Amino acid sequence: MYPIVNCISFTGGDTGIAISKKAGMIPLQMELGGKDACLILEDADLDLTASNIVKGGFSYSGQRCTAVKVVLVMESVANALIDKFKAKVAKLTVGPPEDDCDITPVVTESSANFIEGLVMDAKQKGATFCQEYRREGNLIWPLLLDSIHPDMRIAWEEPFGDINKAILISDAMETGTVQINSAPSQGPDHFPFQGLKDSGIGSQGIPNSINMMTKIKTTVINLPTPSYTMG
Known part of the structure; x- marks a missing residue:
């Protein structure tokens, strides 16, 4: 059994980065901010993709x-995908959680204000709204923004096909996890869950977390050299 040693495990964004700078030699496990992206190629099943x-x-109201x-989509199929996506978004129910709605209020007014700030920044910089922006208190209706550019905050800040092509793209990406033909998810607990660069340090998941928080100790027993008596 390995002895447990000091380790800092933290989930957050800028605070986690600040902690890591002060940790010194203490092992770190950090789940920080991320901007989960979907890559859509020309030969994708657009109905499955939109779903x-x-x-x-929008599951859990997008708060995960x-x-x-x-969504990064090839221009040749972008408009068709947007039409299918808009049709599915229109079927989402919006309201209080006690009514079992698909989209419910975010946790605090400050969270809603932050999300609205990202949306308004994108609008001022030329984003196209595929639905009307609508908010009532902490409740924000689902919204798709098109024509997003890297200078927009929403392109970077987190508001809380063909298999050969997919593997090639996955190998070229600098990211912790790639899901092919599905939405991002953490996966079973024995799967590693990690981010790269400012999205995290170390890897989560039961065996990975245990290994992060333990340190191997080696004990070598040097036995005395036996002496033999000649008969």
């Missing part, structure tokens, strides 16, 4: 770390 984007983007936040 996965809606599921990945693995929610779909960015």
